[in-house]
Amino acid sequence: MPRPLKRVITALVLLGVVVALEFGFETVMPDAAWRQLALFAMVNVIAALSLNVINGMAGQFSIGHAGFVGIGAYTGAIVSGNLHQQLGGGDPLFGNSFLVMPPALLASGLVAALFGLVVGLPSLRLRGDYLAIVTLGFAEIFRLTIATATTGAAEQGTVGRLLGALGGQIGYAGPDDTGVPQYGGPFWIFGAVVLATLIAWRLKFSGWGRALRALREDEIASAAVGVDPTRYKVTSFVISAAGGGIAGGLLASMRDGNPTIQPDQFTFSYSFDAITMVILGGSGSVTGSIVGGVLVTFTVKLIEQLQGLDSVLALKAAYPALDLNALRMVLYASILIGLMILRPEGLFGERELFGRRVVRAKRPPVGPAEPVPATTGAEAAAERPGAPPEEQPPGTAVEHEVKPTGREFE
Amino acid sequence: MSLDLQRVTKRFGGLRAVGGVSFSVPDRSIFGLIGPNGAGKTTVFNLITGVYKHDEGSIRFGGTDLAPLRPSQIARLGVARTFQNIRLFGQLTVLENVLVACENLRRSTLTSALLRSPFFYKDEQEMTERALSLLSVFKLEEMADEISTSLSYGNQRRLEIARAMMLKPKLLLLDEPAAGMNYGEAEGLKQQIRWLRDTFDITVVLVEHNMQVVMGVCEEIHVLDHGETISHGTPEAVRRDPKVLAAYLGEEVEDEARPAAAAAAEERA
Ligand SMILES: Nc1ncnc2c1ncn2[C@@H]1O[C@H](COP(=O)(O)OP(=O)(O)OP(=O)(O)O)[C@@H](O)[C@H]1O
Ligand SMILES: [Mg+2]
Numbered sequence: 001m002p003r004p005l006k007r008v009i010t011a012l013v014l015l016g017v018v019v020a021l022e023f024g025f026e027t028v029m030p031d032a033a034w035r036q037l038a039l040f041a042m043v044n045v046i047a048a049l050s051l052n053v054i055n056g057m058a059g060q061f062s063i064g065h066a067g068f069v070g071i072g073a074y075t076g077a078i079v080s081g082n083l084h085q086q087l088g089g090g091d092p093l094f095g096n097s098f099l100v101m102p103p104a105l106l107a108s109g110l111v112a113a114l115f116g117l118v119v120g121l122p123s124l125r126l127r128g129d130y131l132a133i134v135t136l137g138f139a140e141i142f143r144l145t146i147a148t149a150t151t152g153a154a155e156q157g158t159v160g161r162l163l164g165a166l167g168g169q170i171g172y173a174g175p176d177d178t179g180v181p182q183y184g185g186p187f188w189i190f191g192a193v194v195l196a197t198l199i200a201w202r203l204k205f206s207g208w209g210r211a212l213r214a215l216r217e218d219e220i221a222s223a224a225v226g227v228d229p230t231r232y233k234v235t236s237f238v239i240s241a242a243g244g245g246i247a248g249g250l251l252a253s254m255r256d257g258n259p260t261i262q263p264d265q266f267t268f269s270y271s272f273d274a275i276t277m278v279i280l281g282g283s284g285s286v287t288g289s290i291v292g293g294v295l296v297t298f299t300v301k302l303i304e305q306l307q308g309l310d311s312v313l314a315l316k317a318a319y320p321a322l323d324l325n326a327l328r329m330v331l332y333a334s335i336l337i338g339l340m341i342l343r344p345e346g347l348f349g350e351r352e353l354f355g356r357r358v359v360r361a362k363r364p365p366v367g368p369a370e371p372v373p374a375t376t377g378a379e380a381a382a383e384r385p386g387a388p389p390e391e392q393p394p395g396t397a398v399e400h401e402v403k404p405t406g407r408e409f410e
Numbered sequence: 411m412s413l414d415l416q417r418v419t420k421r422f423g424g425l426r427a428v429g430g431v432s433f434s435v436p437d438r439s440i441f442g443l444i445g446p447n448g449a450g451k452t453t454v455f456n457l458i459t460g461v462y463k464h465d466e467g468s469i470r471f472g473g474t475d476l477a478p479l480r481p482s483q484i485a486r487l488g489v490a491r492t493f494q495n496i497r498l499f500g501q502l503t504v505l506e507n508v509l510v511a512c513e514n515l516r517r518s519t520l521t522s523a524l525l526r527s528p529f530f531y532k533d534e535q536e537m538t539e540r541a542l543s544l545l546s547v548f549k550l551e552e553m554a555d556e557i558s559t560s561l562s563y564g565n566q567r568r569l570e571i572a573r574a575m576m577l578k579p580k581l582l583l584l585d586e587p588a589a590g591m592n593y594g595e596a597e598g599l600k601q602q603i604r605w606l607r608d609t610f611d612i613t614v615v616l617v618e619h620n621m622q623v624v625m626g627v628c629e630e631i632h633v634l635d636h637g638e639t640i641s642h643g644t645p646e647a648v649r650r651d652p653k654v655l656a657a658y659l660g661e662e663v664e665d666e667a668r669p670a671a672a673a674a675a676e677e678r679a
């Protein structure tokens with residue numbers, strides 16, 4: 001099948017699936033809590049895919065992805081909330097989502113990318129672990145700036161008032177406080193996952209992705225072949241931030257999700273979960289990020305659910321001093337440690353589910369004739385190869401040297 | 411003159427690794443840079459390629475002052491190199507290692523990679539063709555899809571040269587390419603170096619301890635010791651220079667040169 005035709009068919013099939021999900025999702029998953037979890041997993045997959053670009057492919061350790069997701073979430077909430085108001089409010093209709101979601105997600109991605117540029121430009125020039133420190137600091141500054149904007153005298157001045165309008169610790173629920181409109185149904189969220197996967201895959205399997213991976217392996221050597229480390233690192237960081245922002249934009253308007261965006265959703269523990277998704281799935285692997293995103297989301301949720309089990313409640317009744325929350329973290333950590341012992345390179349390593357095997361045609365030899373076999377010095381000196389020119393492709397003709405007299409050492 | 415160094419000095423704290431070194435490398439020549447361990451040869455390469463910046467003097471390539479340029483910019487001017495302590499892209503395959511080196515020659519953009527436009531496929535195919543052809547010069551084509559670090563030591567050295575050539579360089583800097591190679595392999599390397607120079611019209615600067623290779627292939631040799639120039643000239647002249655002999659101490663360069671060089675090569679392997 002010719003390539004363009006194959007692409008059109010694939011695109012149509014995927015579109016069909018996503019549209020079917022939009023309308024059939026409630027039938028497939030009647031339980032709203034499960035629907036929420038499934039959509040949240042998809043949002044996390046996008047966060048993991050984007051983090052994988054900088055952490056996995058470029059090998060730069062960013063530990064503040066929650067900051068970009070958060071910026072995207074607030075931006076998306078503001079844009080979609082205001083557009084929804086313009087459209088007259090009411091129930092978020094599927095038809096209207098085409099007017100709301102594209103600008104909201106675009107804004108989420110752009111604003112996050114802008115912050116990515118501001119954070120990445122100075123810190124990626126430096127070697128070592130500066131990026132980790134800077135990204136961690138940035139994410140916390142972002143979160144605390146919003147969380148504390150309504151306390152004390154902070155609500156003074158234009159900036160203070162604008163930040164205060166985001167609701168501080170209580171959260172942002174749209175311009176009229178009725179909740180962020182939930183336009184992000186399965187169509188948008190699954191659709192975004194498909195697009196994000198496609199982009200991540202094509203980035204990885206392009207010269208750009210190759211240069212990025214080379215840079216991760218050896219910065220000096222990649223600069224020596226003309227790959228500018230700073231340029232590639234900053235570009236990948238900005239792309240990663242934009243992806244995180246879009247994940248945030250989706251999170252903000254996720255159907256069955258929380259209609260209020262709160263700073264506490266974007267603590268370090270979310271950054272940590274995102275890193276776990278990438279590393280657990282396999283750093284650098286697109287497939288790995290998807291599997292990691294789903295797995296971590298559900299594992300965290302399942303462990304939470306354990307707290308409600310009768311036997312666990314009985315245990316708690318018997319030992320009132322037991323801290324179930326702490327126990328949950330212990331369990332989560334044990335699972336992670338176990339997996340890292342069993343598969344230190346993550347589930348997929350850097351590999352993908354669909355490996356592509358290349359078959360290459362045999363080619364005529366190029367280059368100088370066979371080197372002199374390892375004989376004794378005298379033999380070798382006596383007979384240098386006259387080197388009959390073999391079949392060679394045009395343009396690579398070999399000019400064999402005439403034996404230079406007097407210059408030879410032997 | 412292709413490459414021109416004038417009174418280049420580099421200090422590491424109190425150590426003067428390179429002190430007032432001047433030499434010019436004629437276009438299309440194979441030029442040797444030799445000297446005992448710690449003489450400053452690798453440092454000179456690092457200064458030319460911008461890994462370090464020189465404290466004094468000037469380094470020009472084809473008339474361009476290299477001082478203000480970053481390593482990646484110098485590489486794009488057409489200066490390629492290999493590393494004494496092999497620096498391959500470990501987790502990448504042999505073919506990918508070579509392909510990275512033509513990333514800056516690519517005409518198609520990141521957008522066309524994302525859209526998988528016809529330009530993207532055309533570029534990739536042309537690059538792969540050229541990469542495979544270079545790999546075959548060094549007999550590495552069969553291993554194209556293997557992870558680069560799984561290659562033997564000698565093949566890793568040859569892969570570094572293939573990768574450097576992928577840049578379409580005008581100047582190729584080789585830092586001890588024959589290290590760890592046996593007699594026959596070193597002979598093959600000599601031919602490959604000449605072949606590269608003749609086929610691609612490049613200038614080669616060779617740092618090498620293996621005298622079989624240096625004396626066999628270089629047209630002009632510059633000798634450093636403790637960061638300073640002690641001799642310069644044709645291989646015969648350098649070989650007879652008492653200062654060079656003194657610098658190399660036990661490493662006789664004159665009559666019993668081959669056994670001594672071979673022994674030295676074994677020692678290093
Ligand atoms: N980054 C550095 N910091 C401090 N000193 C250095 C550095 N790089 C090199 N040197 C010192 O500079 C001197 C010259 O080193 P260089 O590596 O250039 O020698 P070389 O001629 O390549 O030797 P060899 O034949 O052993 O490779 C040595 O004394 C070395 O210790
Ligand atoms: Mg050296």
